[in-house]
Amino acid sequence: MWEDLKYLTGFGNEFASEDPRCPASLPVGQNSPQVCPYGLYAEQLSGSAFTAPRETNRRSWLYRICPSVLHRPFERIDSTHLTVDFSAHPPNPNQMRWKPFDIPTDGQVDFVQGLRTLCGAGQPATRHGLAVHIYTCNVAMENKSMQNSDGDFLIVPQQGTLRIKTEFGRLVVAPNEICVIQQGIRFSIDVEGPSRGYILEVYDTHFQLPNLGPIGANGLANPRDFKSPSAWFEDLDVEHTVINKYGGRLFKAVQGHSPFNVVAWHGNYAPYKYNLADFMVINSVEFDHCDPSIFTVLTCPSVRPGVAIADFVIFPPRWSVTEHTFRPPYYHRNCMSEFMGLIHGKYEAKEEGFLPGGATLHSIMTPHGPDAACFEGASTAELKPVRVADGTQSFMFESSLMMAVTEWAEETCSKLDKAYYECWQPLKKHFRIAEP
Structure with a gap:
């Protein structure tokens, strides 16, 4: 299942991808035809304002078996391990160092359950700020996915390889690699044994490559070395829970199908990974x-x-x-x-x-x-x-x-x-x- 992964390369590129099991599933000539190939639903995912300048406009069109709106109402669940209230604890200007954070050994803890907020500033409600989290987990998110409505996650695995399903396809991310899952994209993480890593979350806008100035056209992280997933879908009618991080709190909604049912997609708003050795x-x-x-x-x-x-x-x-x-x-x-x-x-x-x-x-x-x-x-x-x-x-x-x-x-x-x-x-x- 995971050995045949295909990636699309290039940072911020306009990609078009379809699962080879459904050839010609991408509509031709328009984004939302009256009837999509294979009876799919057309759905746009916007990561920027509709009127953002072309060079910063981020959006993708998804062609899926069921639209993401097909779920029961969201309900609040426990989220005391996360916070966006960075004034709740007194400030401390001292140099701080933490010893390695414990990986759970008693019981089963998945990625969402193992998230903990360490520090941050600002508020997602005002679209300004950031947070730093640690994750420690030991089992897969079974029939569960997450979407972050607050901002983008930059995930840095420290121990344990992550197998990540996203609406756009699959990613395998090992230590010394990173991945970015942007605001609103649904994902599920499986782990190969005890796992630990760091997360940088930003509320304002999206990550981009730094300008190179007098360095010239080449150097640092090169665009061609960033990899986005090729389209891949699963057509499963199962009870699936979507966890929504919204305003720093967690909510859950239950639906009767897997959210990873996107047969084809095109656009420039997609998750990606990068190998730090590059x-x-x-x-x-x-x-x-x-x-x-x-x-x-x-x-x-x-x-x-x-x-x-x-x-x-x-x-x-x-x-x-x-x-x-x-x-x-x-x-x-x-x-x-x-x-x-x-x-x-x-x-x-x-x-x-x-x-x-x-x-x-x-x-x-x-x-x-x-x-x-x-x-x-x-x-x-x-x-x-x-x-x-x-x-x-x-x-x-x-x-x-x-x-x-x-x-x-x-x-x-x-x-x-x-x-x-x-x-x-x-x-x-x-x-x-x-x-x-």
């Missing part, structure tokens, strides 16, 4: 450590030029060749919030304490940087060309908004490392009045 690293070759923005994979821009609601940044394996330079990340305070996660290996600037499946948050204007051991080692290291971050992959969700942590993240989950600040305490004073 990132084309650009870095300094003479002196000084480049700003982390040089490692941006995807960005969700704000209305202010050059300022992002959220950037997805990675720190991939690469060569370091700079001369007369302190090579690790410099000490800094930032007008941005920086949430970091570790997929595997050890992060170069903090090899102890920051572990795969854990996280850090350095809030707006909170100082941070290499720990004492990293500083001392890098200050005396021989500056020859060396490989950096081989066997590791860390990432950052960066935002111009002041992200507040949730009560669950700071108190309930018991994973907050209250000794994090100690990694900087051994830093010594090296000041001298006269140069030697």
